[in-house]
Amino acid sequence: MKKAQPDWSRIDHVLLDMDGTILDLAFDNYFWMDLVPQRYAQARGLTLEKAHEELLPKFRAIEHTLPWYSTDYWSEVTGLDLKQLKHEIRERVAFIGNSLAFLEAVKTSGRQLWLVTNAHPDAWQIKLDQVGLRPMFDVIASSHQFGAPKEHPAFWDALQARHAFPRESSLFADDSLPVLRAAxxxxxxxxxAMRRPDSTRPPRELSEAEATEFAWSDGLGDLLPL
Incomplete structure (x- = not known):
């Protein structure tokens, strides 16, 4: 596995994903794999197993498209108020590893710190407000502003048009291989590439190709010192 060792002398912009990079993906895994199926089953008088059977194909059908990340879309599909559900469990929002120390080091260094996320505004606002992070970022860019997910070239073109950044002297960290490839x-x-986005699960197993395709890190804290 190629270990991430950024050349900080050549970096003046730091662009970071939110879920699985800064914040623990355990929140989202619990939300989508446990809480939503539970409430969906209760609302429809289904067994939990049947709820999973109905929801999983719906999730997979639009994976890595913009609706996949949309609270509004899934609220309509499930009949649940997903923004309210996220608010109910906001205490579960947590940093992953030493990501907060990394963010503080970037800010202290004077580099630009941007949040670049596929999360719907309903989600990122709840999460950033819960952990008090919103003021730390110089730019917060959500794919829902641009009409395309980070996996798509149109996202990066739209980001550059609205918030110009020097791509050659930027660092980008994310846990999604399709997103990393697009960047x-x-x-x-x-x-x-983030190898352990969920603290409750072991680091992801990498194929031989994946292990060499990107520089991998178990957490942002491993990228210190700047």
Whole structure:
């Protein structure tokens, strides 16, 4: 496995994913795999097993498209108020590893710190407000502003048009391989793949190709010192 060792002398913009990079993906895994099926089953008088059977194909059918990340879309599909559900469990929002120390180090260094997320505004606002992070970012960019997910080249073009950044001297970290590939194709200078997005699960197992495709890190804290 190629370990991430950024060349900080060549980085002046740090672009970070939210879920699985800064914040623990355990929140989202619990929300989508446990809480939503439970409430869906209760609302429809189904067994939990039947609820999973109905929901899983719906999830997979639009994976890595913009609706996949939309609270509004899934509220309509499930008949549940997903924004309210996220608010109910907001205490579960937590940093992953030493990500907060990394963010503080980036800010202290004077580099630009951007949040670049596929999360719907309903989700990222609840989460950032819960952990008090919103003021830390110089830019907060959600794919829902641009009409395309980070997996798509149109996202990166739209981000550049609205918030110009020097791609060659930028670092981007994310836990999604399709997103990382899109960032690399766009020409982002340094890319870090997050290997352990969920603290309740072991680090992801990598194929031989994946292990060498990107520089991997178990957490942002491993990228210190700047």
């Amino acid at each position: 690399r194709a766009y020409g982002v200078g340094q890319i870090v």
